[in-house]
Amino acid sequence: MSINYSEKIPNNVDLANNKTLQRALEHWQPHFLDWWRDMGPEDSTQFDVYLRTALRLDPKGWAHFDYVKMPDYRWGIFLNAAEPDRKIPFGVHQGEPAWQEIPGEYRSNLRRLIVTQGDTEPASVEQQRHLGLTCPSLYDLRNLFQVNVEEGRHLWAMVYLLHAYFGRDGREEGEALLARRSGDADNPRILGAFNEKTPDWLSFFMFTFFTDRDGKFQLSALAESAFDPLARSCRFMLTEEAHHMFVGETGVGRTIQRTCEVMQQHKMSDPADARKFGVIDLPTLQRYLNFHYSVTLDLFGADVSSNAATFFATGLKGRFEETKIGDDHQLNDAEYPVIQVGNGQLVTNHVSALNAINERLRDDYIKDTVAGVGRWNKIIEKHGIPFELKLPHKAFNRRIGPLSELRVNPDGQVITEAEWTQRHTEWLPSREDMEYVRSLMGRVIEPGKFANWIAAPARGINNQPVNFEYVRFN
């Protein structure tokens, strides 16, 4: 079904034939726009931005590119096409028809999952709202705005589910999603990483690489859900999420490339010297990486979790690529290795695979991340520079779960509190690192020009040239 543009809310869920729901969402829409004006990208409402908008949901139709003022962006409700006769792929209900309505006993758990997912979407928009003032290029500014409007749309996707399937509770949750604020002491966002600051573009790129990749894995797990509207919503969101990871991977990649170019040009032997030339030195990049990676690992939740087990067993949230896994999709007798703390040391224990669902998703995420970092290292290697970016140990700098009890260095060795205090600035961005990175963040808005610390991309958006006027400021 195509999106009905005669309606106030573009959708492919036949909203016109559900007046109650339509009215509820039309009521929520101005609140959303208010939130966008207050907490969306700063001073951007007049900009014409070359954005991608979904027009139809077939693969050819959902990527329509044109100039849009962001408050006029067609935020709507899009679900992937229903898979006929879809069966629940895992858990106790495996093989039964997927649910089109929510069984009463699972309402509160599903609501919790949807609210947690939904809360991350406006949170990241809030975290990133000042970045436009220091953009390294028009191209990057446009990419930031694309990420922002799509996070907004992801919020819509979750609010639709709340309104359509959770009645009054759902509507209240919808309002609460607009009321919480990233980093607010009194009413913070639900998850820790979404209350961190995104103070500079390196952080933004790291965030979109590491933290939006968490989004990919969470959405993938929810896309297996027995609750079909959630599964279909998440499938479509994944397509958009891919753009966010693209922004992160290429953003960091271009930063690395620029640093390597400068190092090569000046035949530098000490990577720290790169700062003399106004680029971000590789050791600083490593520290940013360590921070964003470790903070993101926390997002997967406790390594042993009975909640996660329940979500899986009851069919609410599956594993990454559930249908491609060749096991019984029940996991009643299976085990999974989990790193835990024993006698003040890290030990690997085999625990019930059901309880280790979070850990498994975290491990899938790590695998994906390793590959991405490998591609960054290829850039360094190409420039003949003997430096390798490494992901720190899984237990490094964890703040949630049992691993947070220990101090662990990036190599995975347990260290004393004293050593941590003394050395943590070797591993995590120091105040000085952050100040240096911030000092580089000047605003570059001439088409085709890029800040000194970042290389131009290999190709433009939608096959437009790199020097295309991606944003018009009016």
Add this chain to the structure above:
Amino acid sequence: MLQGGPAARPVPREKAMAAVTESTELSLQHLIDPEICIRCNTCEEACPVDAITHDSRNYVVDFNICEGCNACISPCPTGAIDNWRRVSSAQPYTLEEQLSWDTLPAKTEPAVTAEAELPAEVARLTAEASAGQGGPVSPPWSAAHPYVNLYSLQNPAIATVAGNFPLTDENASADIRHIILDFGNTAFPVLEGQSIGVIPPGIDENGKPRHVRLYSVASPRNGERPGYNNLSLTVKRVTHDHEGNPVPGVCSHYLCDLKKGDQLKVVGPYGTSFLMPNHPGSSIMMICTGTGSAPMRAMTERRRRRIALNEGGELMLFFGARRPGELPYFGPLMKLPKTFLDINLAFSRVPDTPKQYVQDLIRERGTDVTRLLKDENCYIYVCGLKGMEDGVKEAFRDVCATHGMDWNSVYPALLANSRLHVETY
């Protein structure tokens, strides 16, 4: 950077053609640039026919499944998905190859232009070759579509010598060689009867790059070795011109001296006229001398590989040389069943034997020749030295006269119906 959206992109071959594995078929192969791809899985998710798969390293597209529907193009956030290489249908990049890549292979695809102009030198040579019949005629209606001029002088293909074998005796007066060229991953589709151009390296006495020389392909369309991306040439080492004056024969010496593993620049392919019929029941009469046998070998070999299909039609060959030791492919020819190929060999320098030329044999076989001249499904090919052309036509005139036909009306009809093709030099 690619221009135009997905709609403007040429669509790879139809599914229906999947069964066609002839190396003459060029296809666009859909590939993913591993350097740009961020492994987001969106394409795999979007593909309606599950043509896209991945391992821990790369996302790859299965050539045999991809229908070129472009459903994966716009969802790709990076543009990595939007890569196409023109390849020979028989030799697409395999999944294993794609999975091993860190970067896309260099573009070896031919620059296909709709109205590519032949290089002046090639046009001149081609015009000369078909001058005897008043210029090239249309190919038989059932000829396969030829690719022409895919590689220009500015953008030649690089071939590697896979073999170089003498076809003539050590003591023969001519040195004729069977040279096999391998094109690796470069698509170089040819049909029987087409030529390729070879550019000898170096400069001539005037300091200019050397002229291109044309050679008829001696192998059938699916390769000297079926399924491999190679072709063969029949090359005579030129030491004297047609008048017997010594000439350097730069290109032929260059080719004859090539060793296995050597690389050379190749242009073409050329030729849209001297092509074989493909419809069942079609017959072919071949008249040649010396290295003019190259296209005849290609056509014969094409038919031989399809014997099991029982497509019918006759093959009749008139082949002239000085003596058996100088007749290219003499050995293999003799092994072909008589029922498959009606062979007529004429030798002009066999001691103690009267000189015999192909035109003599045409007269001897007058009854069968006129039967085939009358057969609308028989196509006639003449290839060899300029000197043979008139003699062959005279022989035809004679057999027509003795069998109650008028060559003066038969000849124009043959040309009009694309049944007579002459290439002489």
